[in-house]
Amino acid sequence: MANATGFFTPSVPCLRRKIQPSIGISRSGICFSEGIFRRVVCSSGIEGAEKHFSPSKSRVPKLVSKGCKLVGCGSAVPILSVSNDDLAKIVDTSDEWIYVRTGIRNRRVISGKESLKSLAVEAARKALEMADVDRNDLDLILMCTSTPDDLFGVAPQVQRELGCTKTPLAYDITAACSGFVLGLVSAACHIRGGGFRNVLVIGADIISRIVDWTDRGTCILFGDAAGAVLVQACDAEEDGLLGFDLHSDGEGGRHLGAPINDDRTNDLLGSNGSVLDFPPKRSSYNCVQMNGKEVFRFAVRCVPQSIESALEKAGLTASSIDWLLLHQVIDRK
Template sequence: MVRRSRIVGCGSYLPRNVVTNHDLAQRVDTSDDWITQRTGIRSRHLAAPDEKTSDLALAAARNALEHAGIPASDVDLIVLATTTPDHTFPATATRVQAELGITQGFAFDLQAVCSGFVFALSVADNFIRLGQAKTALVIGAETFSRILDWEDRTTCVLFGDGAGAVVLQAAEDEGTTADRGILSTHLHSDGRHYELLWVDGGPSATQSTGHVRMVGQDVFRHAVTRLSEVVIEALEANGLSAAEIDWLVPHQANKRIIEGTARKLKMPVEKVVMTVDHHGNTSAASIPLALAEAVHDGRIKQGDLVLMEAMGGGFTWGSALVRM
């Protein structure tokens, strides 16, 4: 028998404030057509001035726990993927832990930008496989609007705020690809591309938060190549073909990147969960937001084989193959 991490609950939260492309066109030199044609994004959600990343994460976590039918008191691990923590320290995950009334186990943040959720899922899965945790909350949460340069139309139109979460629970299974749970995860980074997608500030460098900076064409080119590679890596590690995947749940960065990756894999667009149009790029939150939406609307069902993939600043990239 093999110890697996099963996804037993999914949750999400999007702030109430919706900003459309038309709204942004009143603020910067852009248009709905320009944004939609290049990115597929039509609107995004922005956190209210008094909403912090922990507030978004907490709402998504509660939603996931309710969906799982599991009390917060059962959780003994929280891994929160974020690039926009409430404070430099302590970890935002500990704020969520306290608000949920959890006093046992451990909680910490993980930073891998847009790949954060896949990295966090892998970390939590390893803790469960090793028997160091039984029930984990894995959260991706961002208030990315706080680090945007609202005069830079090449970046400010892309991002939004939000949070998504899953509940993982330990289970014993046969150790085959028919098992429910996380079958494998695959993580990579290459720091040579540090300044192709980065924030030009930080406590050590500038004693300020800074703003997102991006060399868009280079990021696009690397994304399609790396994401295709890491998806193939996951399939080969499990002896599966792309045709056996029920759903691809990619990082929701850009419609053209998602479609480019699907074409390389020869996957029909009907098997791709795409939510970027209504919440934009929410960094570490985008995969769990898309996953929760597809689970709750009935597209993704128990037993489906789901492949998640993401790439973010660093560069970081990764994939996770999961039997729901």
């Protein structure tokens, strides 16, 4: 399992007029509000906090003179909406049962010619449009996904679909729920340490592909979507990445994953009765498997610790936080 907490102060120009919006991003979803800045804490997300806090006051020493800020965002969802009542026709559940435990009424699921790439490209174009940045000014595209259309990576395909003629570096990041936060931190590292100026970070997943729609414990929780932000280099005084806290614990992998199918019943037998190890079997993956109670225990135990650590690194106190924007809820029953 992985937990990630980060603080970001965005500065996003609109094409028609300059604004200073507050943006919160959790994997593939984006919260966007104009007007007064408020501090926001995000676990597996980012926060906006510019009005009340200056990055220069952080207790963490600046190792580089280059900063980074958010200048555009975009999102995309499939057309098909699947309600709780729709799921009740497949599994033993109800709208009330799901909503009380998760807060979810509907989820979007791909259909027809939709794909991860098409959603990612739509979200990316919207982010570029808001930022007023030309696609050929991109230095890097980070594609954060655990459900790629191609196991060799989707980022280069997104680069092609966007029409980037200068062939910027593009690669995938696979980190499940923490992928988008890791993409943001990676973008900041490329900007501060690598001299990159414009980095497009995309978080997208088509979880419906790997969900067992007869498993009530998982099918009610997941949907499909994409979100993107444009992270841009700036002077250190404008730096928007206030602090982050990232950890991984492989011991929790047994509670949440979609492992490769290790069914050996189809192994071929040789004429002398010995098992042949070649040629290898064609690989396939299981559906999402989750122990909801253990994942919930992990979240309530580790996420508060991660938030406190990120607060300390950012030079903020818990009492100064107005919003806690956390990752999607986990079913506890």
